[in-house]
Structure formats: structure tokens, C-alpha cells
Amino acid sequence: xxxxxxxxxxxxxxxxxxxxxxxxxxxxxxxxxxxxxxxxxxxxxxxxxxxxxxxxxxxxxxxxxxxxxxxxxxxxxxxxxxxxxxxxxxxxxxxxxxxxxxxxxxxxxxxxxxxxxxxxxxxxxxxxxxxxxxxxxxxxxxxxxxxxxxxxxxxxxxxxxxxxxxxxxxxxxxxxxxxxxxxxxxxxxxxxxxxxxxxxxxxxxxxxxxxxxxxxxxxxxxxxxxxxxxxxxxxxxxxxxxxxxxxxxxxxxxxxxxxxxxxxxxxxxxxxxxxxxxxxxxxxxxxxxxxxxxxxxxxxxxxxxxxxxxxxxxxxxxxxxxxxxxxxxxxxxxxxxxxxxxxxxxxxxxxxxxxxxxxxxxxxxxxxxxxxxxxxxxxxxxxxxxxxxxxxxxxxxxxxxxxxxxxxxxxxxxxxxxxxxxxxxxxxxxxxxxxxxxxxxxxxxxxxxxxxxxxxxxxxxxxxxxxxxxxxxxxxxxxxxxxxxxxxxxxxxxxxxxxxxxxxxxxxxxxxxxxxxxxxxxxxxxxxxxxxxxxxxxxxxxxxxxxxxxxxxxxxxxxxxxxxxxxxxxxxxxxxxxxxxxxxxxxxxxxxxxxxxxxxxxxxxxxxxxxxxxxxxxxxxxxxxxxxxxxxxxxxxxxxxxxxxxxxxxxxxxxxxxxxxxxxxxxxxxxxxxxxxxxxxxxxxxxxxx
Amino acid sequence: xxxxxxxxxxxxxxxxxxxxxxxxxxxxxxxxxxxxxxxxxxxxxxxxxxxxxxxxxxxxxxxxxxxxxxxxxxxxxxxxxxxxxxxxxxxxxxxxxxxxxxxxxxxxxxxxxxxxxxxxxxxxxxxxxxxxxxxxxxxxxxxxxxxxxxxxxxxxxxxxxxxxxxxxxxxxxxxxxxxxxxxxxxxxxxxxxxxxxxxxxxxxxxxxxxxxxxxxxxxxxxxxxxxxxxxxxxxxxxxxxxxxxxxxxxxxxxxxxxxxxxxxxxxxxxxx
Ligand SMILES: Nc1ncnc2c1ncn2[C@@H]1O[C@H](COP(=O)(O)OP(=O)(O)O)[C@@H](O)[C@H]1O
Ligand SMILES: [Mg+2]
Numbered sequence: 001x002x003x004x005x006x007x008x009x010x011x012x013x014x015x016x017x018x019x020x021x022x023x024x025x026x027x028x029x030x031x032x033x034x035x036x037x038x039x040x041x042x043x044x045x046x047x048x049x050x051x052x053x054x055x056x057x058x059x060x061x062x063x064x065x066x067x068x069x070x071x072x073x074x075x076x077x078x079x080x081x082x083x084x085x086x087x088x089x090x091x092x093x094x095x096x097x098x099x100x101x102x103x104x105x106x107x108x109x110x111x112x113x114x115x116x117x118x119x120x121x122x123x124x125x126x127x128x129x130x131x132x133x134x135x136x137x138x139x140x141x142x143x144x145x146x147x148x149x150x151x152x153x154x155x156x157x158x159x160x161x162x163x164x165x166x167x168x169x170x171x172x173x174x175x176x177x178x179x180x181x182x183x184x185x186x187x188x189x190x191x192x193x194x195x196x197x198x199x200x201x202x203x204x205x206x207x208x209x210x211x212x213x214x215x216x217x218x219x220x221x222x223x224x225x226x227x228x229x230x231x232x233x234x235x236x237x238x239x240x241x242x243x244x245x246x247x248x249x250x251x252x253x254x255x256x257x258x259x260x261x262x263x264x265x266x267x268x269x270x271x272x273x274x275x276x277x278x279x280x281x282x283x284x285x286x287x288x289x290x291x292x293x294x295x296x297x298x299x300x301x302x303x304x305x306x307x308x309x310x311x312x313x314x315x316x317x318x319x320x321x322x323x324x325x326x327x328x329x330x331x332x333x334x335x336x337x338x339x340x341x342x343x344x345x346x347x348x349x350x351x352x353x354x355x356x357x358x359x360x361x362x363x364x365x366x367x368x369x370x371x372x373x374x375x376x377x378x379x380x381x382x383x384x385x386x387x388x389x390x391x392x393x394x395x396x397x398x399x400x401x402x403x404x405x406x407x408x409x410x411x412x413x414x415x416x417x418x419x420x421x422x423x424x425x426x427x428x429x430x431x432x433x434x435x436x437x438x439x440x441x442x443x444x445x446x447x448x449x450x451x452x453x454x455x456x457x458x459x460x461x462x463x464x465x466x467x468x469x470x471x472x473x474x475x476x477x478x479x480x481x482x483x484x485x486x487x488x489x490x491x492x493x494x495x496x497x498x499x500x501x502x503x504x505x506x507x508x509x510x511x512x513x514x515x516x517x518x519x520x521x522x523x524x525x526x527x528x529x530x531x532x533x534x535x536x537x538x539x540x541x542x543x544x545x546x547x548x549x550x551x552x553x554x555x556x557x558x559x560x561x562x563x564x565x566x567x568x569x570x571x572x573x574x575x576x577x578x579x580x581x582x583x584x585x586x587x588x589x590x591x592x593x594x595x596x597x598x599x600x601x602x603x604x605x606x607x608x609x610x611x612x613x614x615x616x617x618x619x620x621x622x623x624x625x626x627x628x629x630x631x632x633x634x635x636x637x638x639x640x641x642x643x644x645x646x647x648x649x650x651x652x653x654x655x656x657x658x659x660x661x662x663x664x665x666x667x668x669x670x671x672x673x674x675x676x677x678x679x680x681x682x683x684x685x686x687x688x689x690x
Numbered sequence: 691x692x693x694x695x696x697x698x699x700x701x702x703x704x705x706x707x708x709x710x711x712x713x714x715x716x717x718x719x720x721x722x723x724x725x726x727x728x729x730x731x732x733x734x735x736x737x738x739x740x741x742x743x744x745x746x747x748x749x750x751x752x753x754x755x756x757x758x759x760x761x762x763x764x765x766x767x768x769x770x771x772x773x774x775x776x777x778x779x780x781x782x783x784x785x786x787x788x789x790x791x792x793x794x795x796x797x798x799x800x801x802x803x804x805x806x807x808x809x810x811x812x813x814x815x816x817x818x819x820x821x822x823x824x825x826x827x828x829x830x831x832x833x834x835x836x837x838x839x840x841x842x843x844x845x846x847x848x849x850x851x852x853x854x855x856x857x858x859x860x861x862x863x864x865x866x867x868x869x870x871x872x873x874x875x876x877x878x879x880x881x882x883x884x885x886x887x888x889x890x891x892x893x894x895x896x897x898x899x900x901x902x903x904x905x906x907x908x909x910x911x912x913x914x915x916x917x918x919x920x921x922x923x924x925x926x927x928x929x930x931x932x933x934x935x936x937x938x939x940x941x942x943x944x945x946x947x948x949x950x951x952x953x954x955x956x957x958x959x960x961x962x
Contacts, residue, residue: 134953137950141898141902234956234959235957237960461761462763480825505849505850607849689850690848
């Protein structure tokens with residue numbers, strides 16, 4: 001095919017890239033591309049089109065570099081160009097570049113094609129990204145569900161929640177080494193190598209901390225490697241053995257499997273450091289007690305939020321909680337590593353001194369960090385909470401009132417919550433299309449599976465009319481007729497009819513739009529909804545989607561994304577794209593509201609599915625902790641009584657602390673990795689309705 | 691009626707191997723003495739069917755097993771007329787046969803049955819203990835030895851298939867789960883015909899996969915799957931290949947999940 005001329009390319013580029021904020025003329029690019037052979041032109045245009053869906057400016061940047069790329073002295077194949085573009089897009093996604101972001105001119109990959117090609121040629125290399133799901137499942141299985149993985153620079157280490165692994169490994173057996181290192185880190189955690197007892201032995205010495213730690217890491221690497229060889233012999237040999245330097249072989253590293261082994265090694269490390277020997281050579285694992293401590297504190301604080309172990313600690317920690325909407329992409333709702341001490345000390349204060357409610361309305365700042373009595377019977381009905389001043393209701397909607405359960409009163413607060421149901425805001429139209437393309441393969445797979453579900457056709461027997469004769473029924477009727485000597489009634493239901501199973505199911509999705517979902521959780525939720533819509537459209541179940549967020553009981557917002565009777569069309573798609581992280585997670589009111597919507601449905605089965613990233617929570621420390629849990633539990637019980645079944649899908653790692661109480665042990669799923677949400681949600685749905 | 695014993699009745703002559711994990715045997719015996727129906731809850735492949743076989747042997751009662759499915763009609767359970775030459779003959783369904791014979795009737799996966807079918811067991815599970823056979827104009831009164839047992843997997847979670855409270859509350863419920871590791875290893879070793887150490891490794895592997903529930907697999911490897919792997923090993927396959935065939939590929943169709951479970955298999959059993 002002949003190459004396209006610049007005059008043909010320019011309008012195409014204009015159409016493709018019209019959304020680019022850049023005002024540069026497309027003419028120069030068109031001239032550039034005109035010089036390339038047709039198949040290269042096609043490749044560039046194809047990718048320009050794909051990128052422009054989400055990042056118009058980036059599409060422009062890629063086009064502008066295409067000619068130079070293809071005409072470099074070493075040459076460039078279309079396949080290499082494609083790999084390069086994909087890497088740039090992946091980089092963009094990984095750094096949370098929202099749609100429409102300007103491209104930083106210094107984007108590393110964009111300007112370093114040579115570097116990229118060298119990196120790609122490095123054939124021994126294995127990237128974490130390529131293995132992340134497998135490694136995640138692997139570690140989850142080894143740790144009975146308590147550890148997940150992430151890639152980070154700075155060695156291999158764990159804080160008891162995540163195992164940090166290098167972004168890539170090179171050399172022979174790199175893939176198996178990934179698994180071996182992950183297994184080793186799990187062993188380090190489970191065999192007590194990071195316990196408080198070990199830490200106190202290590203830091204209690206007068207020796208330079210880093211020397212002791214070096215020795216400890218080395219000795220532990222040996223102990224854990226031997227342990228690994230016994231427990232998982234299939235993987236331990238991927239790592240070379242680190243032998244002790246011969247001159248100190250009399251100081252044998254301890255090989256015990258339990259915490260006594262780690263303790264013995266801690267003591268040995270101290271002695272070795274004290275003996276003045278130079279720090280040892282290699283170790284597989286790093287030890288980071290600061291991270292471990294932070295993890296432990298996070299756990300304690302989050303456990304307390306469920307209102308069990310340390311009821312007051314959580315309240316006092318509130319002051320240090322980052323406002324979620326300022327915060328970054330983290331899922332953690334708790335304090336950071338360096339703030340733990342402060343949380344601990346103010347907790348002791350709150351235990352002894354339940355401050356009575358102030359008579360003057362506290363300023364928002366005071367209330368945010370203030371202590372609240374949590375004991376039973378001490379509490380007075382609260383009016384004039386700090387949050388009341390915060391939330392101006394939207395002008396467009398009238399408030400609906402819902403009761404809220406106050407566990408301290410063991411009674412409802414009448415009409416306490418103001419709920420506003422409004423249409424969700426429309427987002428970028430192209431987003432759903434781009435997502436559908438991005439996950440085209442997955443969607444095809446999901447559709448196929450769901451079709452199989454829907455396709456559960458079967459013969460309805462004993463029908464009055466139908467396409468075929470029901471032979472069994474005829475025989476039955478005949479036999480009966482004869483047996484009764486013709487006295488009985490003659491059976492008239494003698495036909496069968498092929499029919500699709502009548503599913504008669506209405507399902508409502510309630511999507512967490514709280515501030516903590518900002519970033520990848522929000523993306524994952526939106527993508528999950530696209531998958532779900534595709535899936536449920538195949539099935540034909542009636543479904544609705546709502547987003548919820550809010551700010552105190554005065555302002556519970558429910559965003560209608562799709563109504564039961566609404567088709568999955570452009571308007572719905574735009575609203576899905578427009579789902580964004582907003583404020584807080586007061587779960588009771590939206591559950592009550594959506595339950596009412598479900599109850600009105602004619603379908604026989606009713607299901608409410610919540611997608612969330614954390615426990616119930618709201619501004620001001622009242623709803624947080626036990627109050628919110630109990631109210632949510634109530635709302636779910638009310639739903640159950642009216643025949644609405646509920647299920648929760650969450651990415652909150654600590655969900656096991658409170659979800660069984662809320663939903664019952666079989667009625668929730670915890671996903672270790674939010675990125676698996678899109679795939680997983682469709683799977684869960686299939687399990688729920690098949 | 692029928693002179694010959696019904697074809698679906700089995701008499702279990704020799705003791706089926708069963709390793710108890712708790713007081714399920716005592717509870718079942720007590721329920722049997724008091725003529726109470728029993729509900730066995732638990733994931734697939736954890737020993738429910740084996741347990742019922744064992745109890746039938748212990749109590750010296752015949753056993754009738756029905757695997758429920760959504761096309762199972764009342765007639766299938768209770769019975770129907772057949773035409774033999776010029777004659778019509780009534781043939782008991784398995785449930786009626788069990789009642790007549792004073793057997794244990796085991797309805798496996800009872801939620802799979804159609805809702806209207808489930809209802810026929812109601813009069814058998816209260817103090818009346820009767821089975822009305824309308825078509826045949828008969829009211830069967832259950833003898834003392836008749837016992838109804840149903841099983842149900844709460845892990846399936848489907849809202850379309852839940853046991854209705856009106857049905858559920860007629861049963862004494864026993865919770866089944868995968869047995870504790872040392873017991874499960876005994877079971878795998880003896881049922882699979884491999885040595886105990888290998889069985890222990892298989893059990894460890896099984897437990898690892900159970901942590902993946904909800905993350906790619908609907909349920910982890912059951913005792914049954916572990917026994918399958920053991921049997922393949924006993925047939926001379928390498929543990930690694932046996933684990934991949936009987937466990938990894940059996941748990942999921944999703945390539946990455948199969949790969950991850952394969953990684954676990956390879957970590958426990960070195961590839962040869
Ligand atoms: N407690 C047990 N004692 C002996 N064998 C068991 C036990 N639990 C499981 N098994 C073995 O596992 C296999 C599957 O169990 P089965 O009873 O069919 O499971 P279920 O009915 O729960 O699906 C049995 O054939 C038996 O070999
Ligand atoms: Mg069974």
C-alpha cells in the first residue's frame with residue numbers, strides 16, 4: 001500500500017488529537033510521518049488513537065517522536081515501537097496519571113528509547129510486574145492470607161503486611177529466585193525473626209546498631225534458608241547458600257525453626273559485633289524494625305476501630321489521621337510510622353478521663369482531635385456536633401431522613417441522617433470505551449462465562465402446552481389412569497417446553513466513594529463496574545448502581561449511577577467514568593435507602609453488593625469505630641428482614657476483623673490487591689447468582 | 691408391594707474407613723436415637739458422604755443416597771406408576787423406599803433440588819414423621835429406624851440457592867470442615883496408599899491453597915483432591931506432576947491461578 005501524504009495525515013491527526021491541550025500545529029508532525037513507510041504510519045496512527053482515548057497530550061508526544069524513532073541508525077521494528085508505547089502507557093498508569101494530565105517533558109521512557117531497548121534486550125531479566133499476581137497468590141497461600149507483595153527498591157524485607165521485592169531480577173533462575181525470596185520473607189515473619197523480643201536483644205546492646213543488624217541479617221539468612229530447604233525443598237535451591245566465613249565457623253548460626261532460633265541469632269549477632277569482627281558479606285533479607293513496629297501499630301489501631309481491644313485508642317488517633325482527600329493513594333487509614341508514639345500516649349489519657357461533652361460547640365479542629373467518652377451510659381444525646389457546620393446540602397435535591405442506630409442508647413436516633421439522592425456527575429465519555437478496549441480479552445472471557453450461566457436452559461416438564469410431548473408425563477398419566485381404573489382426573493400437563501431459567505433477581509451495587517478510595521482503588525472500582533455491567537447485561541438481571549459518600553449525618557450523598565430501569569448506555573457510562581473519591585463512609589443511610597429501592601422491585605431475589613475499601617467511617621469521631629460498625633450491622637439486619645441479601649467486596653486488608661460481624665462469614669470477600677477488583681468482582685457475582 | 695428390596699438400598703457390610711474430627715459420631719447417634727433429622731454443613735470433599743456411610747454401618751441401617759439437582763421432581767423422590775405390559779405397577783422412589791425400609795436417606799447437596807421438591811421432606815421432619823404419597827393414595831408412616839440426612843455447602847453463597855429457614859430449622863446441624871492436619875494426613879495416606887510423610891506434604895500444600903479462597907479459587911483443595919493426588923503418586927507419577935494434575939488444574943481455569951498453585955506445588959515437591 002502506498003504511504004499516506006502529509007495532506008492526508010494532517011486532518012486525521014487533527015481529529016485524533018483534537019483534545020490535546022497543546023496548541024501546536026499538527027502540520028509538522030504530519031510532515032514527519034509522511035516520510036515513513038505505510039506500515040509504520042499505520043502503527044503510529046493506531047497507537048495515537050489508542051493513547052488519545054485517555055492521554056491526548058501523550059498521544060501527541062508519541063507522534064512527535066515517531067519519525068526520529070523509526071529512522072534511528074539501528075532501525076526500529078513496529079513491534080519494538082509497540083512495546084515502547086505500551087511501556088510508556090504502563091508507566092503512566094503506574095504513576096496514577098489521571099486522564100488529561102499534562103505530560104511532563106522529562107518523562108523518562110519517552111525520551112530514552114535507547115535505554116528502553118537496551119532494557120528490553122536484557123533477556124535474563126524478570127520483572128516483578130510480570131509475576132506480581134502469581135507472587136501475590138503464592139505469598140498469600142504461604143502466609144495463610146496475611147501477607148501480600150509489592151515491588152520496592154532497597155532489598156527484600158517485610159513489615160508483616162507486605163513483602164517488598166525488587167522491581168526486577170536478572171541472571172539465571174531469576175523467576176524461581178523471586179518465589180524463593182518471597183517464601184524466605186514469609187518464613188522470617190512467621191518464625192519470629194521480627195518479634196519484639198528479638199528487636200530488644202538487638203537494640204539493647206551497646207554495639208553500633210548497624211553492625212549488629214548486619215550480622216543478624218546474615219545469620220538469619222542462613223537459618224531461614226535451611227528452614228526453607230526443609231519446608232519447601234522445591235524452591236530453596238534457587239538461592240545460593242551463604243556460608244559463614246570459615247574463621248568464625250565456631251560461632252555456628254542457630255538453625256532452629258521457632259522464635260528461639262531467631263533469639264539465639266540475635267544474641268550471636270551481638271557477640272560477633274562486640275568481638276570487633278568486620279560485618280559479614282551477603283544476606284538475602286533486610287530487617288526493618290521501624291517498618292515492623294509501624295505495621296504492628298497500624299494493626300492495633302485498626303483493631304481498636306472495630307471497638308474491641310482498645311476502644312479509646314482509635315478516637316485519640318483521629319487527630320493524626322490524614323484527611324483522606326489530601327492523602328495520596330494509600331489505603332491505610334491509620335497513622336504513619338513516626339506518629340505511633342503520640343497515639344499511644346494520648347490513648348492513656350482518654351482511658352482515665354472521659355471528657356464530658358463541652359457545652360460550647362467545639363471548633364472543627366478541636367472536635368477532630370478531641371477525646372470522646374466511649375463507655376456505656378456516659379454519653380448524652382449529642383447536638384451541635386462540629387461537623388454540622390461543614391456540610392451544605394446540595395441545592396438540587398431534597399433531603400430524605402433515615403433513622404440511625406445508636407448502640408450506646410440501644411435505640412434509634414429518629415430521622416437523624418439526611419440523605420440526598422442525586423444523579424452522579426458525568427465524567428469523561430471516552431473512559432469506558434478505553435477501559436473496554438483495555439480489558440477486551442477479559443470481557444470476552446467474562447461474557448462467555450456468563451452466557452453459559454444464562455444459557456442454563458432446561459426442559460420445564462409437566463406443562464399444559466409446549467413444543468414437545470413429555471413422555472414421562474404421558475407414561476405417568478397413562479399408568480395412573482389405568483391404575484385407578486379411569487376414575488381419576490385425566491392429567492392434562494403432558495408437554496414440555498424449553499425455557500430459560502427464570503432468574504428473577506434484582507441487584508443493587510453500592511460503591512464506596514469515600515476519600516480513601518482516591519487513586520487506584522477508585523480506578524479499580526470504576527473498571528470493576530464496567531466489567532460488571534458487561535457481565536450482567538449478558539445475564540439480563542435487573543441492576544442498579546449507586547455511589548455513596550458523605551460528611552456527617554447531615555450530608556449523606558447517594559449518587560445514582562444507574563437505575564434499575566435505565567439502559568447501560570452513554571449516560572450511564574459517563575456517570576461510571578465520573579465516579580470519584582469524595583469524603584467519608586457513613587454506610588448506614590445508603591444501605592437503608594437502597595434497601596427501600598430494592599424492596600419495591602418485583603423480582604423474587606434481592607441482593608445488595610457493597611464495594612468498599614474500609615470500615616464504616618465518618619467525619620468527627622462519632623461514627624468511627626464501634627458506633628459505625630453497629631449502625632451498619634443494624635442496617636444490614638433491617639435489609640435482611642425485608643428479604644434483601646447483602647454481600648461485601650472489599651480491599652481492606654483488615655476486613656476480617658469486622659466483616660464477619662457485619663455480613664456473616666460467608667458473605668464477603670477480601671481482595672489482597674485492588675487491581676484484581678475488576679476481574680474478581682465479576683467472579684464473585686457469578687458465584688453469588690449461579 | 692414390591693417383594694424385592696428396592697434397588698437403591700445399600701447394606702453396608704464392612705466398616706467404611708472414617709476418621710472423626712470431633713464429636714460428630716456421638717451427636718449423630720444421639721440424633722438417631724431421638725429420630726431427629728441431621729444437616730451436614732461443609733465444603734465439598736471433606737468427608738460428609740463418607741461419614742454417612744460410616745454411620746449407616748454403625749447403626750446397621752440400610753442407606754439410600756440421592757444426589758440432588760435442579761430437575762429433581764417430587765415424583766423422582768417419592769415414586770411413580772410404570773406400565774409393564776398390560777399392567778401398571780407402582781414403583782417407590784428412593785425416599786419412599788427408605789421410609790418403608792427404615793433406612794437412612796441421604797439427600798446430597800439438598801439446595802440444588804427444586805424448592806417445591808424440598809417441601810416433600812417437611813412432614814417427615816416434624817413429629818408426624820409421615821410421607822404422603824398422593825398419587826398412590828398412601829400415607830407412609832416412618833418406622834423408628836428411618837432417618838433423614840441432608841448435606842449443604844454454605845460456601846457456595848448463591849442467593850438463588852439458599853436453604854429456606856422453614857427447611858433449615860428442621861435439622862440438627864453438624865459442621866464439617868477439612869480435618870486437622872494430622873488427621874487429614876492419616877486419611878490421605880490411607881486412602882491414597884502413600885506413606886505418611888508424603889501425605890503430610892500434600893496436606894500442607896492443600897492448606898496453602900485454602901488460603902486462596904476468594905482470591906481466584908472458590909474453594910481450596912479438598913481432602914478428596916489431595917487423595918486424588920496421592921492416588922496418582924501411588925500409581926507412579928512424580929509428586930510434582932500429580933500435584934499439578936490433581937490440584938492446580940482442578941482448582942481453577944484461570945491461567946495465572948493455575949500457575950500460582952503450580953508454583954506452590956513446585957515449592958513443596960521439586961520438579962524432576
Ligand atoms: N474423616 C474422614 N475419614 C476418612 N476419609 C475421609 C474423611 N474425610 C474425607 N475422606 C476422604 O475424602 C473423600 C471425599 O469425601 P466425601 O465424603 O466424598 O466428601 P463430601 O461428601 O463432603 O463431598 C472420601 O472418599 C474419603 O476418601
Ligand atoms: Mg459428597
